[in-house]
Amino acid sequence: MNLPLIIRAEEHSEKIAIATTDGSFTYRDLLHTSSQIATNLLQNTEDLQEKRVAFLIPPGFEYVATQWGIWRAGGIAVPLCVSHPRPELEYVITNSGASIIVAHPDFEGILRSLPPQASLAEEHNLRFILTSETLPSNIARLPEVDITRRALILYTSGTTGKPKGVVTTHQNIQAQVTSLNTAWEWTSNDRILHILPLHHIHGIINVLTCALWAGAECHLLSKFDAETVWRRLGDGNLTLFMAVPTIYVKLITAWENASKERQKIMSEGCAKMRLMVSGSAALPVQVLEKWQTISGHFLLERYGMTEIGMALSNPLHGERLAGYVGKPLPEVEVRLVDENGLVSAGTPGEIQVKGPGVFLEYWQNPEATAKAFQDGWFCTGDTAVIENGSYRILGRMSVDIIKTGGYKVSALEIEEVLRSHPDIQECAVVGVADIEWGERVCAALVLQGSQPLTLESFRSWAKERLAVYKVPTQILIVEELPRNAMGKVIKPTVVELFK
Ligand code: AMP
Secondary structure (H helix, E strand, O other), X not given: OOOHHHHHHHHOOOOEEEEEOOEEEEHHHHHHHHHHHHHHHHOOOOOOOOOEEEEEOOOOHHHHHHHHHHHHOOOEEEEOOOOOOHHHHHHHHHHHOOOEEEEOHHHHHHHOOOOOOOOHHHHOOOEEEEOOOOOOOOOOXXXXXXXXXEXXXXXXXXXXXXXXXXXXXXXXXXXXXXXXXXXXXXXXXOEEEEOOOOOOHHHHHHXXXXXXXXXXXXXXXXXXXXXXXXXXXXXXXXXXXXXXXHHHHHHHHHHHOOOHHHHHHHHHHHHOOOEEEEOOOOOOHHHHHHHHHHHOOOXXXXXXXXXXXXXXXXXXXXXXXXXXXXXXXXXXXXXXXXXXXXXXOOOOEEEEEEOOOOOOEEOOOHHHHHHOEEOOEEEEEEEEEEEOOEXXXXXXXXXXXXXXXXXXXXXXXXXXXXXXXXXXXEEEEEEEEEOOOEEEEEEEEEEOOOOOOOHHHHHHHHHOOOOHHHOOOEEEEOOOOOEOOOOOEOHHHHHHHOO
């Protein structure tokens, strides 16, 4: 039996699946190219047997065909982030134990760094495939992949240093996708504009896979650009849009800077859509209100996480509450727990989640996996309260988790990198509240030696080692860090220093 996602695609074969600036591709194209890619990956073997295949491809048809090719060959897809510097890419490749890398030629350089640095592929004994290579014309017999097998590893930051690989099976993904397809009433007539990163759950599951499961059209932009997005929204032929609050803030700014005439076209385009969604970070009520005046849409806010898919959502029909994330989605069980056990409505507690969409494990980390569950419930580390029958997110339980522009980053991971700077003796990284970014990454630094440190030189040093969204936007040079009696840095006090 083929994977259900493939069987469903066969039912829509003449419909457009992916539209990009390079052209439109039907479900038939996607099925054909992904079977060629699967054949190439298999190289005369019968089944990749959950080998990890890392891929670094910009958003577009090749990305999607490669992801499906990996699945159809029985492999585990490990998407790499196009904006990550070499050390972060290397971490994911090494940690996942990838044995094949598929790369777009634009990224050949970074993955095969020039001598004297040995190439990543050689260092890790990897098979290296470029997307520009000719694909085989004879399609191999593809393996039967059971839905209980592992499908995807996405890297996500936690409170303990380095990111962890979140493993989901085909069954988990299917549950996450069908829950959203049902709740938000996806159909094959939908057309969604995709502007989100493709190494994160929001872009991969909520937008791309939900669209393809429904037989809908997914219009992929190669990168986010407010003007281009507004042009597409203004065309008025899309039905759905999903983004993080930071993107809505950028779109509001672009709308405000447009002429009255343009503003009218932009707003009318939005009014023709059936649903606009926000998530991955708290949506400030003032952003929601502003967007409503611009677009006529009361944004549907939802809450979810890489490990669980989406858990809570405001309703598609019926009243949506500003500042609330609604109720549990279909097939998802949610409870709130504090140190005394289950809490009643009106009392804050940790969000815990159970259901078929909850991930299988942290990759090769049974200890972290066991710690993340309590009696079979996944502990999210977020607190919420139920008011008027709707959940309101109160925040994260750890100050060391920062959400910036929809990305979850670990303060500890950044601190670890900063401490390797020759002029930095000690540091404390914190998230400082910001209307556009949700939180901004800021760093208080204690220097060693007599070298002065400028923000510019510090940031360019950090950019070579950290993804751009993890590079602190502001630094403060301090004599010493505030500590409690136990010697632990008092992060709320550090946050205050930046205000
Ligand atoms: P990620 O796994 O990167 O999607 O990050 C998941 C985290 O994002 C959650 O644990 C929350 O802390 C945060 N998050 C997601 N959606 C929302 C929301 N609607 N409001 C507030 N925080 C959110």
